Amino acid sequence: MGIYPSLVTIILVVISVKRTQQAAITTDFTFSTIKRETNSDVNADSGVIISITDNAVTTNVPDTTTNDPHGTTTDTSGITSDHHGTTPESHRTTHGDTTHSDEAHGGSGHGRYPVVTFNFEHVAAPYVIALWVLLASLAKIGFHLQNRLASIFPESCMLIILGVLLGLIFFLVNGLHHSLFYTLDATTFFLFLLPPIILEAGYFMPTRAFFDNIGTILTFAVIGTLWNTFAIGLCLYGLIYGGVIDLNLGFLPCMVFSSLISAVDPVAVLAVFEEIHVNEVLYIVVFGESLLNDAVTVVLYHMFETYTEMGQEEVQAVDVISGTVSFFIVGIAGLLFGVMFGLLASFVTKFTSHVRVIEPVFVFVMAMLAYYSAEIFHFSGIMALIFCGISMKKYVEQNISAKSHTTVKYFMKMLSSIMETIIFMFLGLSTVTWNHAWNTGFVFFSLLFVFIFRFIGVLGLTAVCNHFRAIQINYVDQFIMGYGGLRGAIAFCLVILLDEKVIPEKQVLVTTTIVIVYFTNFAQGITIKPIVNLLRVKKQLKFKPSLNEEINGRLMDHTNAGIEDIVGTYGSSGIRER
């Protein structure tokens, strides 16, 4: 007794994990399954894994007491030949040899040579990806053909709505279980969907505006995010402690939540700000903040989550110091990784004059390596990508052929555009399929705090920054900076990464995050354009500088650099011109 049922389980596990493996690229749902389906049965797709982690295999296994080991084997092949059957065997059915697995014979009688065979499984992963990309692209075309809708709603909102509709369809047709395959999972997001967008942002970064405003950007990214995190977290905990919000959430989980919800999201900001064409300073301050706050978010999220796991009473002074130290390491190391790989790409492209056609490879591969290398050590991958893009651009542009550079730029934009589309669509999809846990008080106060502390932070920090700025940020711009602080997919992915065992109230946090993401993207995203027009926010210059302006500008820069050289002080002109 005992060993054979377990054998069956092993085989079931292998089958389901194999199935998982096939779908791994698109829909790495193992994680979410583990979280949500603690009471799933053995037959559910891939639900078996949880049973193991929960140490509950024995309860699910039928207690057959057969003594014949071959009986079990027969069982297995029975499972193999069902509709979803993907034993290790099916991995071989790649190029014209389905007949290994039983299902292939299905069509044309047992044992006869089949004229046409059908086997979807072996191309499932790339096929599903291709279909999603196609759908995303078609959606994009469709929206742009609808001029009236496109003028009111930002594209991101329409994509979320499309995602929700698709989610409802999957929900109704397949039931909740199957729609699990189509949620935005964190692995796919952080490894494949996010990097192209950030790379594009870094590569096309208006470096001059960025470095001219780096002080303001850093102030908002670091101090602003810290302020938001602590203000939101402390106030929420205060209300929970005071009994205003009826939720059993400790201090540290509160801080974890506030750390992930505080950061302004680059993807959401990009999607909205691209359409409203505000002036460059305003754009770069908000967008730069959304990029550079990644280091802060990573550290705060990581820190509070670790503290939560350790337990509040276990946290010692040394942990707090470690946290503070890792703060600098995560950001600076990310930056260094980025610059290193960026310069490496610049160096390698010096030798490609004989093989022009592979030049774009280096740009993309080096950027990816920068990101993944930073992620290995849990440094800020976003910082790495941004600075990889910034540092390689000038050199790569000169080294590679004009056609290569067109391809690099165009393909980068294309990839980023598609990934953005997929992210918003998946965000919509994920909303439908999730088991929501609603807590009105928590949702309301989170939303309120997110909104007001953002404004307080912006007003306070701008007041400080304006002391050091030549060009003052006026109140109208400050309002847009506060109003444009959108939250997005990064927050969502971080909240679904939380461990339900450590934070049992995770579902509430997830639902609240979704509400905040939706609110900022819909309410603020839709109204920001009219407000920008109403307040007469200084717009982006539509015309290119004339030749005269350009020559004068360059002359001024050179003169400045010369004066700085003579005087012996080093300002931004020195760096810029040398």
Next chain:
Amino acid sequence: MGIYPSLVTIILVVISVKRTQQAAITTDFTFSTIKRETNSDVNADSGVIISITDNAVTTNVPDTTTNDPHGTTTDTSGITSDHHGTTPESHRTTHGDTTHSDEAHGGSGHGRYPVVTFNFEHVAAPYVIALWVLLASLAKIGFHLQNRLASIFPESCMLIILGVLLGLIFFLVNGLHHSLFYTLDATTFFLFLLPPIILEAGYFMPTRAFFDNIGTILTFAVIGTLWNTFAIGLCLYGLIYGGVIDLNLGFLPCMVFSSLISAVDPVAVLAVFEEIHVNEVLYIVVFGESLLNDAVTVVLYHMFETYTEMGQEEVQAVDVISGTVSFFIVGIAGLLFGVMFGLLASFVTKFTSHVRVIEPVFVFVMAMLAYYSAEIFHFSGIMALIFCGISMKKYVEQNISAKSHTTVKYFMKMLSSIMETIIFMFLGLSTVTWNHAWNTGFVFFSLLFVFIFRFIGVLGLTAVCNHFRAIQINYVDQFIMGYGGLRGAIAFCLVILLDEKVIPEKQVLVTTTIVIVYFTNFAQGITIKPIVNLLRVKKQLKFKPSLNEEINGRLMDHTNAGIEDIVGTYGSSGIRER
């Protein structure tokens, strides 16, 4: 007794399968592992799966009789924290939260907050891919910098040599087991490496030369491949039957082998012919043959393999008829899939004028869908891709913006170039790690037959084709056609797809295939350039046609089409001009 050791096994299975899953994209080695390691133990990486299929799990499990279920759980976490530990948990450790798995704590004392953490597993798959692509690109640059080497060896040969060297290094450093991770596996090859090359071939197909010579190409692709398959297969079987070759190989396995070794390989042909610049007719005939013979190869390989599984005595007349029917279906359906998706891409790109940046997406996605859709039904994916490329090009070129088209063309060439590099490098790698089974007689006669029947086929078929051709193919061209009949990675992947249970002598076939691939690529690939120069083969025209020539050519085409319209007969001009 019994249940807990099995539980340990389940967890081990999950861990190893998870590990497999992470590396799944690059190195889907499950298949090869199953084949080779029937006596592996539980602790070997991913070797567990075999134990299950071989129903030998029980013998490998240590028979501990602990009664405490939690004891087992503790065991698990012990396993998790080792170097390779990848439980389902580690899938969550994506963005700054390693601390869930025990290993993360390793660096900085138990329970303390770690300043820097290290977790390679969660980025392993894309990281390894990126590194391989980088290595391939660097290798390509390196070769082109070595002008002396590059003038003697074709790039493909040098890449194979590099692969062999890398293989030796892996072999010596890690031992055979770990080098399993770096073989050319059939799934990766057919799903990801091959399609970009074929798409590029189809998209940049010189359509005029292709359709002008379609008769000759089809003759070679269909009748030539059939001739080679049956001639080689029958002769080999004859020698085996007659006792000249000392090998226990039946008639049908012989035919399986000859079907996979008969087809000229497009990747190998492309690599070599790109460097020798022969005239367009010669090029298109050899290259066209290598592309269109895919349908024949798929059918013959599939057919003989199925027959082998059924057993020789089981094969009835109806099976042979089915085989012949599927012959036409596989080719024509592949073509139709290609044309369908090609026209779909052409249609969709009519509506992209508002979103220029995603135009290249459609070209690539539609082509991929054509290929994968054909593969689902085991139609010829190569045919689908070729005709998708041909049919979409004219329309897409007109619909999309100039920049989009540059990107499409450039990126296609880049992808194809990189994939080709990787294929040859992996081909070299796979040679070292495989357990070879050498059979001198079989290797010698296979090589001999491959060589001479190719020449006999070319001579005989050209004699027939020349009757119908306006421009005769002379003997020099015929020699190059015969000599340029290189075999390559497709043959290798098809032979490793064979089932050792059905054909126990598989290893001999694999080794022989490798020898033939090496011989044709090295001996023929290196000498073909000097021979082309020696025989004064008509070279490709280097100059573009003058404006006058072009206008005259167009005028003639239009006139021809007009005359055909009036006369009422339809020749190639009619199709070309309308």
